[in-house]
Amino acid sequence: MSNFCRQIKLPSSLIRRLKHRSSNSMLSGRRSFTTTEGHRPSLVHKRSLDILHDPWFNKGTAFSMTERDRLDLRGLLPPTVMSPEMQIERFMVDLKRLEVNARDGPSDPYALAKWRILNRLHDRNETMYYKVLINNIEEYAPIVYTPTVGLVCQNYSGLFRRPRGMYFSAADRGEMMSMVYNWPAEQVDMIVVTDGSRILGLGDLGVQGIGIAIGKLDLYVAAAGINPQRVLPVMIDVGTNNEKLLKDPLYLGLQEHRLDGDEYLAVIDEFMEAVFTRWPHVIVQFEDFQSKWAFKLLQRYRSTYRMFNDDVQGTAGVAIAGLLGAVRAQGKPMIDFPKQKIVVAGAGSAGIGVVNAARKTMARMLGNNESAFDSAGSQFWVVDAEGLITEARDNIDPDALPFARKVKEIDRQGLREGASLAEVVKQVKPDVLLGLSAVGGLFSKEVLEALKDSTSTRPAIFAMSNPTKNAECTPEEAFSIVGDNVIFASGSPFKDVDLGNGHIGHCNQGNNMYLFPGIGLGTLLSGSRIISDGMLQAAAECLAAYMTEEEVLKGMIYPSISSIRDITKEVAAAVVREAIEEDLAEGYRGIDARELCKLNQEELATFVEDNMWDPDYPTLVYKQD
Ligand SMILES: NC(=O)C1=CN([C@@H]2O[C@H](COP(=O)(O)OP(=O)(O)OC[C@H]3O[C@@H](n4cnc5c(N)ncnc54)[C@H](O)[C@@H]3O)[C@@H](O)[C@H]2O)C=CC1
Ligand SMILES: CC(=O)C(=O)O
Numbered sequence: 203m204s205n206f207c208r209q210i211k212l213p214s215s216l217i218r219r220l221k222h223r224s225s226n227s228m229l230s231g232r233r234s235f236t237t238t239e240g241h242r243p244s245l246v247h248k249r250s251l252d253i254l255h256d257p258w259f260n261k262g263t264a265f266s267m268t269e270r271d272r273l274d275l276r277g278l279l280p281p282t283v284m285s286p287e288m289q290i291e292r293f294m295v296d297l298k299r300l301e302v303n304a305r306d307g308p309s310d311p312y313a314l315a316k317w318r319i320l321n322r323l324h325d326r327n328e329t330m331y332y333k334v335l336i337n338n339i340e341e342y343a344p345i346v347y348t349p350t351v352g353l354v355c356q357n358y359s360g361l362f363r364r365p366r367g368m369y370f371s372a373a374d375r376g377e378m379m380s381m382v383y384n385w386p387a388e389q390v391d392m393i394v395v396t397d398g399s400r401i402l403g404l405g406d407l408g409v410q411g412i413g414i415a416i417g418k419l420d421l422y423v424a425a426a427g428i429n430p431q432r433v434l435p436v437m438i439d440v441g442t443n444n445e446k447l448l449k450d451p452l453y454l455g456l457q458e459h460r461l462d463g464d465e466y467l468a469v470i471d472e473f474m475e476a477v478f479t480r481w482p483h484v485i486v487q488f489e490d491f492q493s494k495w496a497f498k499l500l501q502r503y504r505s506t507y508r509m510f511n512d513d514v515q516g517t518a519g520v521a522i523a524g525l526l527g528a529v530r531a532q533g534k535p536m537i538d539f540p541k542q543k544i545v546v547a548g549a550g551s552a553g554i555g556v557v558n559a560a561r562k563t564m565a566r567m568l569g570n571n572e573s574a575f576d577s578a579g580s581q582f583w584v585v586d587a588e589g590l591i592t593e594a595r596d597n598i599d600p601d602a603l604p605f606a607r608k609v610k611e612i613d614r615q616g617l618r619e620g621a622s623l624a625e626v627v628k629q630v631k632p633d634v635l636l637g638l639s640a641v642g643g644l645f646s647k648e649v650l651e652a653l654k655d656s657t658s659t660r661p662a663i664f665a666m667s668n669p670t671k672n673a674e675c676t677p678e679e680a681f682s683i684v685g686d687n688v689i690f691a692s693g694s695p696f697k698d699v700d701l702g703n704g705h706i707g708h709c710n711q712g713n714n715m716y717l718f719p720g721i722g723l724g725t726l727l728s729g730s731r732i733i734s735d736g737m738l739q740a741a742a743e744c745l746a747a748y749m750t751e752e753e754v755l756k757g758m759i760y761p762s763i764s765s766i767r768d769i770t771k772e773v774a775a776a777v778v779r780e781a782i783e784e785d786l787a788e789g790y791r792g793i794d795a796r797e798l799c800k801l802n803q804e805e806l807a808t809f810v811e812d813n814m815w816d817p818d819y820p821t822l823v824y825k826q827d
C-alpha cells in the first residue's frame with residue numbers, strides 16, 4: 203500500500219455505513235469494521251431437539267428461559283440455567299480429573315483420552331468447544347494439533363464417531379460438482395484438504411489423514427477467528443499405499459493402491475473445480491501431500507485459485523522468521539543472514555520449501571540480482587536419506603537440483619556425494635542445523651558433538667519434524683551436548699530445559715501454525731484472488747519482527763502459543779497490506795478495494811480484529827424456512 207493510501211482518512215460515507223452496521227462498538231467509542239459477526243440475534247430455522255443436536259446452535263444448559271420458551275426447548279433441558287462460564291467450569295473439572303489420575307504425566311492413552319473428551323464437546327457444542335480451546339490454547343493445542351493429532355490419525359478407525367468434513371474418493375469421479383452441494387453451509391471461507399499421503403512424519407495414513415485437516419481448521423477458528431460454520435475439512439481418498447491399512451478389515455477408506463499420474467490429477471482437478479464453483483471465494487489449504495505431488499499441485503493451481511501449500515509455503519515462512527531470529531540472537535543484524543551456513547536434513551516438500559525461500563530472502567538482502575541468487579545458493583548443504591546431495595547424484599529430484607553442491611567445491615571441503623550428516627556438520631561447521639527429515643533422533647550424539655565446532659557464537663538447532671517422536675533431537679540433548687548457549691526450536695512442543703545453573707534453555711515451537719491462520723485470514727479479508735509470494739513474505743517478516751530484541755537475546759525466537767491469536771491478527775493485517783500494495787485486493791463483503799486501501803495501519807488492525815469470530819453465544823430467534 204502506498205504511504206499516500208495509508209494516510210488517507212476514511213470517507214464520511216464509509217464511516218456512516220460502518221456506524222450503521224455496528225452500533226454496539228460505536229457506543230463504546232471504538233470504530234468497528236465488523237461485517238457479519240456482532241451481537242445481533244442469529245436466525246435459526248429449527249426448533250426443539252433439532253437445535254440441541256446441532257452443534258452450531260446448541261448452548262446446552264446455557265439456553266435462557268426466554269429462549270427455551272421461544273424455541274420449544276422447555277422441558278428438554280435440566281431446569282438450571284448455567285452461565286457460559288459455569289458450563290466451562292463444569293467441563294474443565296471433568297477434563298482435569300484425568301490429570302489427577304495420570305501418575306506419570308502425559309502418555310499416549312492419556313492424551314487420547316483428553317482428545318476424546320474435547321471431541322465429544324466439539325460434536326455437541328461448537329461455541330463452548332472453541333471457548334475452551336481459545337482460553338487454554340497452550341494446554342490443548344498439543345491435543346487437537348501436533349503431537350496428539352498424529353496419534354488420532356493413526357487410530358482413526360477406532361476413534362471415528364460422528365463424521366466431520368467431506369470425503370471425496372476416487373470412486374466419486376464425475377460426481378463431485380453435485381456432491382459439494384451436500385455440505386449444509388451456504389458459505390465456506392476455508393478448506394483444508396489432504397490426500398493423507400504424508401501425515402506429519404507418520405507416512406501414508408490414507409483416509410485417516412482427515413484428522414490433520416480437522417486439527418488445522420481448529421487452529422483457524424481458535425487463532426484466526428474464522429467462523430466455525432464456514433470451515434470445511436476435506437479428505438480426498440485416492441487409495442493408500444500403506445500395506446497395513448490395505449489389509450486392515452476395520453480401515454474406513456478405499457482399499458486399493460493410490461491413483462497416480464493423470465488419473466490422480468483428474469481427481470484433484472475435479473475437486474478444485476467443484477469447490478470453487480460452489481464457493482468462488484473459498485481459500486484452499488493443501489496439507490500433508492507427499493512431496494511428489496505437493497510442488498506439482500502448487501504450481502498447477504496457484505495462479506488460478508486462492509490456494510497455498512502449508513507444508514511448502516507456511517513452513518518456509520516460519521523457518522525464515524526463526525532463522526532471522528537466530529541471527530539476531532547472535533547479536534547480529536538481520537542483514538547478516540546471507541552469511542549464515544545452513545545444513546538442512548530433509549529434501550522433501552518442507553525442506554525444499556524452506557531452502558528455496560531462505561535462498562530468495564538472502565538474495566534480496568544481497569541486491570536481488572542473479573549473482574546475489576547464485577551466491578546465496580552456496581550457503582546451503584542439503585542432506586537427504588542418501589546423504590549430501592551433489593550434482594553427482596543419479597536421478598536427482600528436480601526440486602532438489604538447484605541445491606545440489608558442485609562436486610569440485612565439496613571436494614575442497616573434504617566432502618563427497620552421499621556424505622553422512624555427521625561428516626557434513628564436521629566439515630561445514632554450520633551456524634544452523636535444520637531438520638525436516640521425519641527421522642526421530644537423526645541429530646545423534648555424533649552430529650551434535652560435531653556442531654560444537656560451529657563457527658557461530660550461538661549455533662541454532664531446528665528439530666522441526668513432527669510429531670514429538672520424529673523430532674531430530676530433544677532440547678535436553680541439544681543443550682547438554684552442544685551447550686547452554688544454543689538456540690533451539692522443535693516442530694512439536696517440548697518443555698523448556700532447566701540448565702541447572704539458574705538459567706533456562708528456551709524451547710521454541712517452530713511450527714507453521716504461527717503463519718497459516720494469518721495467511722488464510724489475511725487472504726480472506728483482502729479478497730485477493732491468489733496468494734502471492736509477496737503476501738507470504740509479508741507474513742514471514744511480520745512473524746520475524748514480532749519478537750523483541752530482549753526476547754531473541756534470551757533465545758526466544760518464536761512467540762508463545764498463548765499469543766497465537768494476537769500474532770495471527772498481525773500476520774493477517776500484514777497479508778492484507780501486501781495484497782493492497784500489489785493491487786491484488788478486491789475487498790471483503792461490504793468493504794471494497796478502494797475503501798480497504800484507505801484504511802490506515804490502526805484501522806486495518808481494527809478491521810481484521812472486528813472480522814474475527816469470538817466464541818460467544820448469540821441470542822437465537824426462530825424463523826421459518
Ligand atoms: N514444523 C513444521 O511446521 C513442519 C514440520 N514438517 C515435518 O517435516 C517432516 C518432513 O516433511 P516432508 O518434507 O513433507 O516429508 P517428505 O517425506 O517429503 O521428506 C522427507 C525428507 O527427509 C529425507 N530423509 C529421510 N531419512 C533421512 C535421513 N536419515 N537423513 C537425512 N534426510 C532424510 C528424505 O529423503 C526426504 O527428502 C515431517 O516430519 C513433517 O511433520 C513439515 C511441515 C511443517
Ligand atoms: C506442521 C505440519 O504441517 C506438518 O508437520 O506437516
Ligand SMILES: [Mg+2]
Nearest residue numbers: 402489490513
Ligand atoms: Mg503439514
